[in-house]
Amino acid sequence: MRTDRFEAPDYYQLDELLTEEHKLIRDTVRQYVKRELSPIIEDYAQRATFPSHIIPGLAEVGSFGPALPVEYGCGGLDQISYGLIMQELERCDSGIRSTASVQGSLVMYPIYKYGSEEQRKKYLPKLAKGEWMGCFGLTEPDHGSNPGGMTTNFKDMGDHYLLNGAKMWISNAPFADVAVVWAKNEQGRIRGIIVERGMEGFSTPETHNKWSLRASATGELVFDNVKVPKENLLPNVEGLKGPLGCLDSARYGIAWGAIGAAMDCYDSALKYAMERQQFDRPIAGFQLQQKKLAEMLTEITKMQLLTWRLGVLKNEDRATTAQISMAKRNNVEKALWIAREARQIHGGMGITGEYPIMRHMMNLESVITYEGTHDIHLLITGHDITGISAFR
Amino acid sequence: MKILVCISQVPDTTTKISFTPDGKALNSAGVTFIINPYDELALTKALELKEAAGSGSVTAITVGDASTEPNIRKALAIGADDAVRIDAQPLDAFQVASLIAEYARDKGFDLIFTGRESIDFNGGQVGGMIAELLDWPSVNVINSIVFNGNKATIERDIDGGREVVELETPMVVSAQKELTEPRIPNMRGIMAARTKPLAVLAPSNNELLTEVNTLTLPPAKGGCKFVDPSNVQELVNLLHNEAKII
Ligand SMILES: Cc1cc2nc3c(=O)[nH]c(=O)nc-3n(C[C@H](O)[C@H](O)[C@H](O)COP(=O)(O)OP(=O)(O)OC[C@H]3O[C@@H](n4cnc5c(N)ncnc54)[C@H](O)[C@@H]3O)c2cc1C
Numbered sequence: 001m002r003t004d005r006f007e008a009p010d011y012y013q014l015d016e017l018l019t020e021e022h023k024l025i026r027d028t029v030r031q032y033v034k035r036e037l038s039p040i041i042e043d044y045a046q047r048a049t050f051p052s053h054i055i056p057g058l059a060e061v062g063s064f065g066p067a068l069p070v071e072y073g074c075g076g077l078d079q080i081s082y083g084l085i086m087q088e089l090e091r092c093d094s095g096i097r098s099t100a101s102v103q104g105s106l107v108m109y110p111i112y113k114y115g116s117e118e119q120r121k122k123y124l125p126k127l128a129k130g131e132w133m134g135c136f137g138l139t140e141p142d143h144g145s146n147p148g149g150m151t152t153n154f155k156d157m158g159d160h161y162l163l164n165g166a167k168m169w170i171s172n173a174p175f176a177d178v179a180v181v182w183a184k185n186e187q188g189r190i191r192g193i194i195v196e197r198g199m200e201g202f203s204t205p206e207t208h209n210k211w212s213l214r215a216s217a218t219g220e221l222v223f224d225n226v227k228v229p230k231e232n233l234l235p236n237v238e239g240l241k242g243p244l245g246c247l248d249s250a251r252y253g254i255a256w257g258a259i260g261a262a263m264d265c266y267d268s269a270l271k272y273a274m275e276r277q278q279f280d281r282p283i284a285g286f287q288l289q290q291k292k293l294a295e296m297l298t299e300i301t302k303m304q305l306l307t308w309r310l311g312v313l314k315n316e317d318r319a320t321t322a323q324i325s326m327a328k329r330n331n332v333e334k335a336l337w338i339a340r341e342a343r344q345i346h347g348g349m350g351i352t353g354e355y356p357i358m359r360h361m362m363n364l365e366s367v368i369t370y371e372g373t374h375d376i377h378l379l380i381t382g383h384d385i386t387g388i389s390a391f392r
Numbered sequence: 393m394k395i396l397v398c399i400s401q402v403p404d405t406t407t408k409i410s411f412t413p414d415g416k417a418l419n420s421a422g423v424t425f426i427i428n429p430y431d432e433l434a435l436t437k438a439l440e441l442k443e444a445a446g447s448g449s450v451t452a453i454t455v456g457d458a459s460t461e462p463n464i465r466k467a468l469a470i471g472a473d474d475a476v477r478i479d480a481q482p483l484d485a486f487q488v489a490s491l492i493a494e495y496a497r498d499k500g501f502d503l504i505f506t507g508r509e510s511i512d513f514n515g516g517q518v519g520g521m522i523a524e525l526l527d528w529p530s531v532n533v534i535n536s537i538v539f540n541g542n543k544a545t546i547e548r549d550i551d552g553g554r555e556v557v558e559l560e561t562p563m564v565v566s567a568q569k570e571l572t573e574p575r576i577p578n579m580r581g582i583m584a585a586r587t588k589p590l591a592v593l594a595p596s597n598n599e600l601l602t603e604v605n606t607l608t609l610p611p612a613k614g615g616c617k618f619v620d621p622s623n624v625q626e627l628v629n630l631l632h633n634e635a636k637i638i
Contacts, residue, residue: 025582
């Protein structure tokens with residue numbers, strides 16, 4: 001078992017921009033990851049299994065909805081704290097961060113934001129503790145980048161709704177207790193509805209043979225005439241802005257998370273380059289390797305600055321969807337590039353499970369696609385600049 | 393059970409050590425300070441003892457300037473009920489021990505916990521000195537401690553074996569690795585730490601018994617030399633002329 005010797009780069013003393021509490025939260029999650037997750041993550045990823053025993057620990061360190069209010073059993077922390085938690089979890093593995101993102105931003109957030117007081121009280125405390133796990137059903141087999149075209153729908157049957165359709169690529173689906181599902185009503189309007197495991201006609205087959213996010217469980221949601229109680233409809237939102245609001249919150253977390261994956265790759269590559277000798281000297285002494293390391297650190301520093309500023313804006317409730325898109329797109333792309341460069345620095349060792357590189361690299365291939373693909377985020381920026389949508 | 397835990401902060405274990413120009417102190421620029429790992433064990437064990445007793449309190453105490461407060465908050469986040477900072481620059485073991493002993497003297501503590509040593513200067517003296525100043529018994533470098541009423545059964549390593557001692561409160565003990573696993577704060581603890589009391593007290597006196605003359609780094613580690621097993625003459629040569637140990 002490899003001991004986790006991770007040291008985080010902070011080239012511009014950005015720690016000085018954080019409060020003592022931010023640092024305490026970050027260091028706590030880092031310590032938790034080093035002790036509980038790093039020793040096991042590679043094994044679970046290799047076996048394509050989600051380490052479900054870590055759920056209570058993840059909840060303890062505040063991974064589930066840390067920025068939602070204390071009265072619902074959440075942390076009441078600020079957005080930078082939330083970001084730092086995501087960074088540290090993804091430093092371990094994007095799959096672990098995905099589980100936390102989905103639970104906090106895609107399940108708890110919509111219940112808090114769009115739910116009734118009864119729904120908040122019923123679900124949020126249990127979700128914060130990890131007693132219940134949730135998933136978020138937006139994507140469908142025929143509607144990915146274009147979720148507005150969804151066909152999943154429900155009919156008003158008087159005393160209940162009847163839900164039909166299918167969702168695909170749903171993180172946490174195989175073990176989720178509750179699903180926040182987006183579906184069209186009879187008027188064709190998109191509404192959020194909470195579906196619970198055990199409801200008749202609801203099943204969650206697992207998606208196998210992934211080469212990415214192997215330590216996270218992905219599956220389908222199949223609704224075959226599912227009777228959903230009327231009180232499970234999220235009352236306070238209608239239309240695509242419902243799911244998109246959740247995605248803003250999750251994408252913001254991903255922008256931070258990508259820094260974690262990038263830092264882990266960089267740190268591993270730097271240590272490896274200093275220790276690995278070829279031609280009787282450390283490979284870190286060769287210009288080509290230094291170029292890689294120097295550019296990696298430059299990109300990480302830029303990512304850190306970008307997200308910190310975005311966090312400040314988000315704390316002030318001023319971050320726009322387009323700004324979040326830019327950060328998600330930039331940071332994931334750079335993290336993926338850093339993972340590839342780091343992979344080369346590790347030589348042949350880089351493809352093995354002895355080092356986290358290949359796992360991060362494969363994980364990031366999902367991260368660059370989900371929560372809005374790399375292309376779509378660029379088009380969101382393009383739309384924001386020109387006022388002309390190039391994707392609709 | 394009323395417990396006082398002595399917390400010092402030390403440079404993070406990955407710090408690249410350098411000294412101030414006069415060579416008398418650590419150059420702390422850019423250094424991250426952490427709770428001394430042995431003190432973290434002491435704190436965790438103190439919390440476990442309080443929980444086992446079902447009642448009581450754990451107070452964390454530090455001798456240090458305001459820069460120690462993030463680590464004191466961490467001690468509160470881990471679970472200490474309250475904290476005290478004696479506002480003085482810690483310069484020698486006697487100074488620290490006497491300030492802590494003075495504070496603790498009339499507070500009715502059952503137990504004062506320290507780490508076996510701080511991992512920066514490795515003096516290992518503070519606990520023993522506190523005990524001496526208070527005229528309490530002390531047990532150093534303990535592996536386990538169990539209370540039955542006011543009587544503690546303590547195990548400690550001795551050369552080639554183990555010693556079991558019994559003593560009554562009040563007492564001073566020092567923690568080492570085997571004692572427990574350090575506790576990681578949880579989010580609830582971090583939130584609670586915001587409002588837990590942290591008293592800052594002026595030092596009652598500031599007497600030092602020692603003074604640092606100079607600090608130097610250990611010599612850089614030389615590379616490894618391999619000698620062919622058949623070439624004993626070269627080995628003797630190297631040990632005699634280069635390493636100069638025979
Ligand atoms: C591991 C994993 C976990 C996931 N978890 C969840 C989840 O929990 N919940 C959920 O709802 N979804 C989830 N997703 C789904 C994810 O959000 C979608 O895969 C993503 O939105 C892209 O949709 P798609 O796969 O159908 O690709 P498509 O939309 O078919 O895109 C294919 C390609 O075409 C490009 N493209 C599409 N439209 C345009 C356009 N207008 N202009 C230019 N280029 C375009 C895209 O950029 C992409 O390169 C997950 C996906 C993965 C891989």
